[in-house]
Amino acid sequence: MNNWKHNHILDLSTFSLDDYQTVLELTTRFKDVHKSSSRKLPALQGRLITNLFFEPSTRTRTSFELAAKRLSADVQNFSVSASSLSKGETPLDTILTYISMGADILIIRHESTNVPADLANYVDKNNINTSILNAGDGYHSHPSQGLLDLYTLATFFNPSEPSTNSLINKRITIVGDILHSRVARSNLWSLTACGADVTLCGPSSLLPNEFIDFVLNPPPGQKIDPINKRGSISIERSLKHALKNADAVMTLRLQKERMKQNMLTDLETYHETYGITHQSLKWCEKKVPVLHPGPVNRGIEISSQLVEDNSINLISKQVENGIPTRMALLYLLGLNKNN
Ligand code: NCD
Numbered sequence: 210m211n212n213w214k215h216n217h218i219l220d221l222s223t224f225s226l227d228d229y230q231t232v233l234e235l236t237t238r239f240k241d242v243h244k245s246s247s248r249k250l251p252a253l254q255g256r257l258i259t260n261l262f263f264e265p266s267t268r269t270r271t272s273f274e275l276a277a278k279r280l281s282a283d284v285q286n287f288s289v290s291a292s293s294l295s296k297g298e299t300p301l302d303t304i305l306t307y308i309s310m311g312a313d314i315l316i317i318r319h320e321s322t323n324v325p326a327d328l329a330n331y332v333d334k335n336n337i338n339t340s341i342l343n344a345g346d347g348y349h350s351h352p353s354q355g356l357l358d359l360y361t362l363a364t365f366f367n368p369s370e371p372s373t374n375s376l377i378n379k380r381i382t383i384v385g386d387i388l389h390s391r392v393a394r395s396n397l398w399s400l401t402a403c404g405a406d407v408t409l410c411g412p413s414s415l416l417p418n419e420f421i422d423f424v425l426n427p428p429p430g431q432k433i434d435p436i437n438k439r440g441s442i443s444i445e446r447s448l449k450h451a452l453k454n455a456d457a458v459m460t461l462r463l464q465k466e467r468m469k470q471n472m473l474t475d476l477e478t479y480h481e482t483y484g485i486t487h488q489s490l491k492w493c494e495k496k497v498p499v500l501h502p503g504p505v506n507r508g509i510e511i512s513s514q515l516v517e518d519n520s521i522n523l524i525s526k527q528v529e530n531g532i533p534t535r536m537a538l539l540y541l542l543g544l545n546k547n548n
Contacts, residue, residue, distance in 0.1 A: 212225075216329075216333075218340075219329060220398070221398035226436065231537075232534065232541070235533075235537035242533070249281050252281065254282070258282045258285070260274060260277075260344075262318045263320065268502075269353065269354070273353070280540060282539070282543070285312070316342045318344040318345040321346065322349040325341050326346075347467070348390065356395075357534040362400075362405075362498075362500070366456075373402075376400060376404055376440075380407075381400055381455070381456065382407075382410060382459070383459045385460050385510050386461050386462065387415060401440040401441070409445070415463075448482065452492040454494060461502070462502075463479070479510075480510075485510065485515060487518070498521065501524050
């Protein structure tokens with residue numbers, strides 16, 4: 210924990226193995242807080258945490274809220290429809306209003322890539338002691354989802370001691386609309402950092418060949434990669450081949466709201482070709498868990514039967530783990546606000 214140096218959490222490309230391990234260990238510690246008699250820890254008492262979601266959200270917003278409350282922080286929630294945005298106020302002025310109210314941690318989701326990073330630059334330049342936590346910006350990044358997925362997988366492979374070592378040489382297949390997915394990008398950073406080999410699977414319209422270069426160069430804006438040796442990334446167009454050797458499968462929603470044009474003509478054919486179902490999972494050499502970040506479109510990227518089969522899917526575990534994972538992130542950012 211002494212090595213923790215991030216004042217903002219914007220993207221997992223800047224995370225070292227120590228950073229991942231710190232989050233995993235803290236998540237394990239926070240997992241049982243709701244079982245204690247008070248259900249809370251006083252760690253962030255008096256701190257103000259602001260949830261600013263300019264895009265719809267069910268899981269992420271409410272689990273950040275619950276995580277903040279479990280750490281005894283005060284929480285403000287911003288909702289677009291009830292705000293002065295409808296009176297013509299710009300998003301920047303809205304954000305600055307919340308900063309002026311003294312937000313210690315500002316959690317932001319926005320459809321435009323780099324809004325969280327621009328905001329972090331702004332507060333740093335103006336010596337404002339507010340930490341920015343990216344809860345999803347455009348296609349770019351969704352660090353808390355990447356970390357809760359990492360925790361869920363590490364716990365699946367190593368229930369007694371989930372750690373960065375739990376993923377070494379594991380083969381994780383991510384299927385679907387990779388192009389528009391900030392979840393896929395954040396998972397690529399975290400999974401390869403922990404030594405997992407990732408196979409991406411989808412049609413070329415939703416998975417361009419350039420993804421193969423994702424981790425070949427230092428992360429954008431950085432001279433060196435904080436990870437010495439990453440796991441590999443490969444692209445496989447055939448679902449049958451992508452599933453064959455997998456140790457776990459993650460499927461993603463078709464993110465139509467982020468598509469510039471309609472990139473798929475026929476959803477039935479998509480489901481037949483790339484849908485994860487009990488039938489397609491027979492291509493796996495062994496029984497493997499299925500993850501999905503939600504929201505799920507039943508009958509498109511995953512069958513309804515599989516969504517309801519929690520002997521195979523880890524969807525509710527992902528939601529459950531989202532709370533202690535986000536407690537860990539808020540705790541780490543809140544550490545430097547206590548003096
Ligand atoms: C994702 C998101 O918003 O990026 N959902 C989530 O946060 N759990 C994935 C999606 O929108 O499909």
